[in-house]
Amino acid sequence: xPVITLPDGSTRPFDGAVTGTxxxxxxxxxxxxxxxxxxxxxxxxxxxxxxxxxxxxxxITRRDPEALEMIRHDCAHVLxxxxxxxxxxxxxxxxxxxxxxxxxxxxxxxxxxxxDFPAIEAKMRxxxxxxxxxxxxxxxxxEAVDVFVKKGERFKVELIRDLPADxxxxxxxxxxWTDLCRGPHMRTTADIGxxxxxxxxxxAYWRGKPENPxxxxxxxxxxxxxxxxxxxxxxxxxAEKRDHRKIGREMHLFHLQEEATxxxxxxxxxxxxxxxxxDYMRRRLDAADYEEVKTPQLVDxxxxxxxxxxxxxxxxxxxAKVEDKDEADRTYALKPMNCPCHVQxxxxxxxxxxxxPMRMAEFGACHRFEPSGALHGIMRVxxxxxxxxxxxxxxxxxxxxxxxxxxxxxxxxxxxGFTDFRxxxxxxxxxxxxxxxxxxxxxxxxxxxxxxxxxxxxxNPGEGAFYGPKLEFVLRDAIGRDWQCGTLQVDxxxxxxxxxxxxxxxxxxxxxxxxxxxxxxxxERFLGILxxxxxxxxxxxxxxxxxxxxTIVDDATPFAQQAAAALRAAxxxxxxxxxxxxxxxxxxxxxxxxxPVLAVVGRREAEEGKLVLRRLPGREQEVLPLAEAVALxxxxxxxxxxxxxxxxxx
RNA sequence: GCCGACGUAGCACAGCGGUAGUGCAACCGAUUCGUAAUCGGUAGGUCGCGAGUUCGAUUCUCGCCGUCGGCACCA
Numbered sequence: 001x002p003v004i005t006l007p008d009g010s011t012r013p014f015d016g017a018v019t020g021t022x023x024x025x026x027x028x029x030x031x032x033x034x035x036x037x038x039x040x041x042x043x044x045x046x047x048x049x050x051x052x053x054x055x056x057x058x059x060i061t062r063r064d065p066e067a068l069e070m071i072r073h074d075c076a077h078v079l080x081x082x083x084x085x086x087x088x089x090x091x092x093x094x095x096x097x098x099x100x101x102x103x104x105x106x107x108x109x110x111x112x113x114x115x116d117f118p119a120i121e122a123k124m125r126x127x128x129x130x131x132x133x134x135x136x137x138x139x140x141x142x143e144a145v146d147v148f149v150k151k152g153e154r155f156k157v158e159l160i161r162d163l164p165a166d167x168x169x170x171x172x173x174x175x176x177w178t179d180l181c182r183g184p185h186m187r188t189t190a191d192i193g194x195x196x197x198x199x200x201x202x203x204a205y206w207r208g209k210p211e212n213p214x215x216x217x218x219x220x221x222x223x224x225x226x227x228x229x230x231x232x233x234x235x236x237x238x239a240e241k242r243d244h245r246k247i248g249r250e251m252h253l254f255h256l257q258e259e260a261t262x263x264x265x266x267x268x269x270x271x272x273x274x275x276x277x278x279d280y281m282r283r284r285l286d287a288a289d290y291e292e293v294k295t296p297q298l299v300d301x302x303x304x305x306x307x308x309x310x311x312x313x314x315x316x317x318x319x320a321k322v323e324d325k326d327e328a329d330r331t332y333a334l335k336p337m338n339c340p341c342h343v344q345x346x347x348x349x350x351x352x353x354x355x356x357p358m359r360m361a362e363f364g365a366c367h368r369f370e371p372s373g374a375l376h377g378i379m380r381v382x383x384x385x386x387x388x389x390x391x392x393x394x395x396x397x398x399x400x401x402x403x404x405x406x407x408x409x410x411x412x413x414x415x416x417g418f419t420d421f422r423x424x425x426x427x428x429x430x431x432x433x434x435x436x437x438x439x440x441x442x443x444x445x446x447x448x449x450x451x452x453x454x455x456x457x458x459x460n461p462g463e464g465a466f467y468g469p470k471l472e473f474v475l476r477d478a479i480g481r482d483w484q485c486g487t488l489q490v491d492x493x494x495x496x497x498x499x500x501x502x503x504x505x506x507x508x509x510x511x512x513x514x515x516x517x518x519x520x521x522x523x524e525r526f527l528g529i530l531x532x533x534x535x536x537x538x539x540x541x542x543x544x545x546x547x548x549x550x551t552i553v554d555d556a557t558p559f560a561q562q563a564a565a566a567l568r569a570a571x572x573x574x575x576x577x578x579x580x581x582x583x584x585x586x587x588x589x590x591x592x593x594x595x596p597v598l599a600v601v602g603r604r605e606a607e608e609g610k611l612v613l614r615r616l617p618g619r620e621q622e623v624l625p626l627a628e629a630v631a632l633x634x635x636x637x638x639x640x641x642x643x644x645x646x647x648x649x650x
Numbered sequence: 651g652c653c654g655a656c657g658u659a660g661c662a663c664a665g666c667g668g669u670a671g672u673g674c675a676a677c678c679g680a681u682u683c684g685u686a687a688u689c690g691g692u693a694g695g696u697c698g699c700g701a702g703u704u705c706g707a708u709u710c711u712c713g714c715c716g717u718c719g720g721c722a723c724c725a
Binding site: 602 | 651
């Protein structure tokens with residue numbers, strides 16, 4: 001006699017095992033209609049599942065987040081059925097729901113193209129209209145194998161064979177079509193509704209392994225209703241407008257060209273932005289007791305052999321040789337990272353525990369031969385500059401240094417407009433160097449430091465570096481892709497390999513621990529994200545051109561030039577627009593160029609020595625005497641780490 | 651690197667087996683016009699690179715390079 005407890009605390013007894021459908025019907029016709037699935041004692045289940053014992057039950061209706069996931073998962077099934085109806089011989093593999101949608105991987109000699117979408121979507125609508133019920137069937141392993149062997153579905157057979165022994169194997173049918181699936185599903189295909197759209201095709205390796213066959217993946221998106229779908233598609237269009245590659249071109253920040261694949265040509269305006277961020281970072285690091293260094297670009301392979309990079313990462317290193325016959329057998333490599341060079345500096349002279357922690361920073365230009373398919377605008381390049389630093393410290397200092405680092409990183413991200421970032425904690429991988437006891441202490445120190453610093457992290461099991469655990473600080477681009485920017489990695493191995501030592505308090509020689517850490521990660525990537533974050537409309541202190549002084553008539557030109565000079569003298573980045581154009585046109589152009597402040601000078605202002613300030617793209621205007629305008633903009637345009645300092649007298 | 655799509659003027663795009671067009675930008679001229687595009691004129695392209703098919707290739711085929719979307723990679 002099961003007693004069902006509902007979320008409001010009320011209970012309902014039943015005579016025997018009941019399905020969710022029955023319970024819903026017993027509560028009311030509205031719920032019976034709305035319930036798509038249910039959660040029984042915390043487990044999501046089909047509405048048609050039987051409940052035989054006392055249980056807590058919650059119905060899932062269209063409004064619940066779980067429903068959205070089910071709509072997408074169900075939609076993936078419908079996609080697979082549609083594809084198999086239209087393209088006989090296509091084999092199915094897997095098709096999960098993902099953020100904002102779903103995909104399904106197919107095996108077919110001829111990959112799908114977007115031209116196939118209209119037919120597939122039409123077929124999907126047909127299947128949804130049929131409204132076949134999702135029917136769950138528990139089968140034995142042998143039976144499951146048999147079903148898919150008969151259908152010639154070798155990928156499914158492989159999946160079944162690899163399922164854990166105690167796994168209950170279930171098949172879900174929607175009408176004639178059956179898939180291996182864990183479930184749960186909604187009641188019928190009709191519950192999916194009309195709000196879905198196929199988006200793109202892509203190649204994907206079977207089970208993610210490059211040695212496996214390439215499958216043809218179809219991505220789609222699905223929502224509760226048309227309104228949500230439209231909103232999502234509009235959001236995607238808006239996101240495209242923020243693309244750093246597009247904005248970089250429009251604002252004349254940088255360009256890329258094939259003679260230097262993966263390297264950025266920074267234009268004057270882009271370089272202003274770069275330098276503004278670099279100057280800011282340098283001040284921040286100085287204030288945080290880092291010491292800046294600069295190390296060689298080209299380093300003999302012997303150092304890379306010693307550090308271990310030669311063995312592990314040679315494939316990603318650019319090599320250089322010279323023709324000189326005496327030098328001909330020497331091989332140099334462009335540094336892919338800075339740490340071995342920093343250890344060389346550490347190793348000059350004898351270090352004492354009193355010197356630690358030593359925080360050695362470098363805006364280090366690195367080159368890595370990234371796979372061609374990985375390149376992406378300025379976010380993933382082959383030549384980049386890290387805001388790198390290595391903290392040489394004693395093991396007991398790891399936690400305190402981590403807290404310091406996280407505090408610094410948070411302050412910097414806040415200043416640059418990022419209050420919302422994710423932290424991933426990657427712990428020991430299977431293949432690793434160092435004893436477990438050391439890993440225990442390092443991981444413990446990092447976790448503790450996160451708690452102290454008030455940072456919430458998600459665990460990323462087994463993803464640590466082979467030399468130590470790490471924290472990754474992840475920012476998201478306009479299109480919703482995640483990028484690792486900041487990182488903190490604990491390293492016990494490199495000091496060993498490169499023989500770094502210090503004299504400890506007890507007079508013995510010890511190995512320092514190295515903390516590899518970066519906040520921006522690479523300037524290139526970070527600036528790409530910064531551009532997208534602000535859609536190119538930077539806060540005044542970051543804007544490459546902060547003020548444009550624009551004239552209305554030629555008579556105003558001398559004063560405009562005088563005003564621009566005064567603004568420049570106050571440290572502002574200023575341009576003049578003296579063109580023979582109407583002010584309307586100038587406003588439009590500078591809005592397009594995402595200039596934050598337009599200072600308009602007409603005949604009146606020229607006579608009175610005033611500026612009309614307009615914050616673009618806004619419409620409000622304020623008229624100020626030149627000196628006041630300069631003081632105001634100067635104050636506003638100051639970097640956040642400077643603006644708290646008292647402003648020097650004019 | 652793998653799968654697919656794409657590569658035409660500075661930018662956005664059109665076109666096509668018969669040696670290229672539109673808009674904006676650029677340049678020249680007129681206009682001096684008070685806050686979301688003034689008017690007129692001129693110039694600009696080995697149609698990514700290389701090879702093949704063809705009387706003839708920007709157009710069709712192949713190779714390479716690059717870009718884009720994924721996958722894989724990301725010390």
